[in-house]
Amino acid sequence: MPSLSKLFGHDSAQQVLRRALESGNLPGTYLFVGNNGVGKGALAQAFAQAVACLNPQRQPFDACGACISCREALRGHNPEIVTLSPAGEQMQIWQFWDRDNHPPGVLTHSLPYAPSLGKKRVYIIERAESLNESAANSLLKVLEEPPEYALFILLAAHTARVLPTIVSRCQTVRLFASPVEELTEYLKSTLGVEPSRAEVVAAYAEGRVGQAIRMAQHPEVGTEIERILDFAEGLPVAPHVRALRLAEQLRKLSGQVKALSGESTSSESEKGGGEEGGKERVGRQQLATVFDILIAFYRDLLTLSVGGEAAKRVVNRDRLTKLSLLAQQGTPERWISCMDSILLARRWLDANANITMLTETLTMRLLR
Numbered sequence: 001m002p003s004l005s006k007l008f009g010h011d012s013a014q015q016v017l018r019r020a021l022e023s024g025n026l027p028g029t030y031l032f033v034g035n036n037g038v039g040k041g042a043l044a045q046a047f048a049q050a051v052a053c054l055n056p057q058r059q060p061f062d063a064c065g066a067c068i069s070c071r072e073a074l075r076g077h078n079p080e081i082v083t084l085s086p087a088g089e090q091m092q093i094w095q096f097w098d099r100d101n102h103p104p105g106v107l108t109h110s111l112p113y114a115p116s117l118g119k120k121r122v123y124i125i126e127r128a129e130s131l132n133e134s135a136a137n138s139l140l141k142v143l144e145e146p147p148e149y150a151l152f153i154l155l156a157a158h159t160a161r162v163l164p165t166i167v168s169r170c171q172t173v174r175l176f177a178s179p180v181e182e183l184t185e186y187l188k189s190t191l192g193v194e195p196s197r198a199e200v201v202a203a204y205a206e207g208r209v210g211q212a213i214r215m216a217q218h219p220e221v222g223t224e225i226e227r228i229l230d231f232a233e234g235l236p237v238a239p240h241v242r243a244l245r246l247a248e249q250l251r252k253l254s255g256q257v258k259a260l261s262g263e264s265t266s267s268e269s270e271k272g273g274g275e276e277g278g279k280e281r282v283g284r285q286q287l288a289t290v291f292d293i294l295i296a297f298y299r300d301l302l303t304l305s306v307g308g309e310a311a312k313r314v315v316n317r318d319r320l321t322k323l324s325l326l327a328q329q330g331t332p333e334r335w336i337s338c339m340d341s342i343l344l345a346r347r348w349l350d351a352n353a354n355i356t357m358l359t360e361t362l363t364m365r366l367l368r
């Protein structure tokens with residue numbers, strides 16, 4: 001896990017966080033907001049390490065990497081930096097506080113005690129939008145006034161879906177995607193990703209560093225992308241009557257997307273119950289990833305149908321011949337409206353719309 005100084009992007013967020021650290025006047029509760037895959041988790045970990053560090057570097061402020069707290073954090077085992085993810089679809093009250101018939105709640109057994117390794121206890125709460133009402137209510141008091149040795153970092157894709165009583169208690173920090181060119185360069189020069197792969201991955205991830213790294217590191221990602229593109233190539237020429245059949249294929253296809261959606265890495269955090277809810281969430285994540293690839297595919301068609309200089313920016317260059325032919329099947333307006341339809345479907349997906357209905361509406365819009 002890179003330290004604050006070695007993280008890619010998020011310059012303005014880092015500035016805000018460093019200033020708070022340097023001033024010695026750190027808020028007790030943060031809310032990091034940004035699209036899935038933008039890198040909230042990595043920033044939270046790096047920030048947590050810097051906050052807990054016993055001997056932080058100055059100018060710029062960062063973790064030392066050598067003290068006991070840092071060493072444990074780097075090994076991924078610092079018991080005072082705790083990450084909580086929802087058990088299933090929702091974050092439940094028993095994950096925080098002791099309740100009958102459940103594993104011990106994290107806060108009950110740590111929050112009352114000052115840290116012994118590092119300077120602070122840090123609690124990173126993933127997907128804060130999934131806090132159900134009773135869990136959220138149980139946290140209001142500690143979020144309002146945590147012990148001075150504790151820091152809470154909540155992560156969420158959008159503030160609109162986090163309970164307002166929670167948002168109002170947090171200092172909000174927004175994270176944004178980076179320019180695709182800068183991300184490509186970072187993947188190539190710092191992470192050693194092969195150049196053509198780095199370009200493709202950065203474009204698919206639309207500048208979101210977390211998603212790009214996930215895509216770059218999985219060997220099966222290439223195969224999964226090819227499968228989605230094979231499917232996509234059938235769309236511009238398919239007759240309207242096949243919409244429902246294609247929607248079914250789309251759902252099946254997204255169920256096979258594992259490496260791309262990071263499913264293998266997130267399944268760890270699903271333990272602790274809520275099996276069904278977890279599956280549902282993974283399904284949505286998988287479909288969102290397929291949408292990302294489809295958007296890049298239609299953007300290529302648009303680029304090619306506009307032609308000229310822009311045509312050099314085609315992402316799926318190894319399919320150039322086929323894509324050029326497909327691009328002639330429609331006008332730039334058609335490809336733009338296809339991209340709009342996918343973006344809209346992605347928003348519905350985030351808003352928990354029914355997946356069957358959502359995919360059927362989408363394919364009906366994509367076909368002529």
Ligand SMILES: [Zn+2]
Pocket residue numbers: 052053054055056063064065066067068069070071
């Ligand atoms: Zn340290």
